[in-house]
Amino acid sequence: MTVSSPSPDRDVVLQLRGIGKTYEPVTVLRNLDLDVRRGEVLALLGENGAGKSTASSIIAGLVRPTVGTMTWQGAPYAPASPADALSAGIGLIHQEMRLLPDLSIAENVFVGRLPVAGGRVDRAQMERRAAQQLHRLGLDVSPSMLVRELRVAAQQQVEIAKALTLKARLLIFDEPTAALGGDETDRLFEQIASLKAEGVSFIYISHRLDEIALIADRVAVLRDGELVATHETAQVPVKRLVEDMVGRPLDRMFPAIQSIEGGATRIEVEGLTGVDGAFSDVSFAVRAGEVFGIAGIVGAGRTELVRAIAGADPVVSGTVKVDGVPVHPGDPRAALDQGIVLVPEDRKAQGVLLDHTIADNIALGNYPRVAPSGWVRPAAVERFAEAAIKRFGIKGRGGQLARQLSGGNQQKVVIAKSISRQPRVVILDEPTRGIDVGARAAIYDVIAELAREGLAVIVVSSDLDEVLGLSHRIMVLNRGRNRGILGHEAAGRIEVMELATT
């Protein structure tokens, strides 16, 4: 499957041979041979921790390989820094934007190499050249605008513009569409296609497998730091890709939907309206044992709605009742006391403390149960954490830092932390974002288990299949309004998308 002998292919611009990376004692990448051809999109797939990020970091000069060699446009290539890679024409566009929010677009594009005329920054030239690239990307904004004022999708395009002014010949995209809506994704794909026609090559990392057939020319799959498959075409069934990634045939993703006969109403939301019109007049109720999905496109107000229900943000009007008792709005503590927990969308910023141990993370907010006497004994924290680690199948130990875990396991830590409070309502916002396919199934099992235990579970997800597969009923939000609640039987992709987009 792998081409290991030097390829005579003249179109190959980047060649990796025997690339490996070891962080003692763990080898994260071994013996990687990879070719990228001129003007192609090579999709790089794999679960979290499979080595995709390491491989792209090595190519972009962020990380140096332990062994192996690279050639770039026929010459040996060993970047010591991102600057080396950039000057060679290789740019990495991060999943998380690395822009300076309080500087203008033009300054962001040219940061570190501002054009100078007569000892002064040549603002006119800078803005003109930035405008050219923005135009090339079909982005109609003034280069003197502050990056802070742009939407996420536009910010990403500033990153691309930045790479383009560096005359990049290879762009590495790490999960570019994770934060984009449907239109924005289409726009990005158009741009990739037109740059491809100019001979620019791409390495494209994504967890959204349905995108691959649309955008990629070839596919390489990594598993546990090794290249396990390369496909010469992107027209590979998604199921096959998933099997390559997880290394075993995939039988069933979603746990069976349980009957909720006789479940009493757990949470009742009535006429809830948020600040700045993020959502308005939303009403629904969820029963004990029910999984309630909330679907909608990016910007429909889903995250804002569930954050408000959990007291994380203030509301303008409306009520939330748990088991008939109203919850004081705008106060996370009050919501928690009434049994509402939120597993937030942005795990790293809102869910886990990366530099704290897993045990400390799980114990956080559970001290009344960890330490009923008011004295926190380390042994008790560890015992409490070990129980949660076992229950949720977290691959790690209590004394490890959360930073050292994969995304899926971090997510389980957040869920473990929240569920250990013995809540009555649990809200999961994008529970599998950035989590590899194999680990997703484990999280779905946890969600089904929570419902079985009599909790009301609310799941927000941009992944339609996920909402459809998990939920008893699905509410579709569109521009902050409840456009309808569909039963599991009635809800299909088309029905939901229709409500969400019209």
Next chain:
Amino acid sequence: MMAVTSETARVETKRRRFSLGGGATGPFIGLIAMCIFLSLATDTFFSVRNFLNVMDQVTVIGVMAIGMTLVILIGGIDLSVGSVLALSAMVMGFLGNTIGLPFGVAILAALLAAALCGTVSGLMITQLNMPPFIATLAMMSIARGIASIITDGEQIVGFPDWFSNLAIIRYGGFLSATVATMIVLAFAFWVFLRFRPAGRALYAIGGSPEVARLAGIRVKAVTVRVYMVSGLLAGLAGVILSARLDSAQPSSGLGYELDTIAAVVIGGASLAGGVGGIAGTAVGVLIIGFLRNGLNLLHVSPFVQQVVIGVVIALAVAADTLRSRRRH
């Protein structure tokens, strides 16, 4: 691979449990090494008397460093402690000596004034969304100004004997009341930070205020309380300094905030918050104290001493960042 990972994790757990907490192991080794060196280099360093001297000298910084540890743990900074120290001393001197209130009442009022300063800083930070650096910079100027206004810049001399004796008489030939106060406070706050839920909450806030808030911690209220405690302890340090000097001056404690921050940082705390602890701070305070003392015994000029202390701060923090970089 899994087995290897869990093995490292086990070692890590073990190391964590036996360490002083908050990355204080390195500074602790440094402290021991320094003490051994100074014992060999001078005949006077290694004696009970000298040790007790140093303990007396570090009491003021030590008490303030406890409060600063809490502030830095939640990711803040308190620049006002030196000025609050002076304000507290002046309030006490003014009410006790000039007005003639019972001295105990004067002390209480001084502590209240100091706690009030901290509370105001905390409210500026939480209610007006001011960066801690700016809020406490403002408080630093305000408290210093009020301290000078009280007596129009004059010092106040001559406190009751029982009060001065607190810093002089060594009970059992060993501990003065002031040193004992510092030790008791350090122990109490060590217990608080390690074993009380409210103490653990400070680490969570420093790690990420949003995570802490969503976990039900009242971040704003806790922040105000932390600055209140920092002010209160700075006030107590002012009372202790007055007892030692048998006087109160509006200019006392000038620059102490920097020594205090240095001690906490040398002790392994991170200015980004979430990392640190009383054990580390104690080590940091002792390093500064013994270093000054040792350099004095070696007849190093005060100017050179400043350079040496600066170098030690840089080395301590550099060593810590190097270690954590290797870990990631």
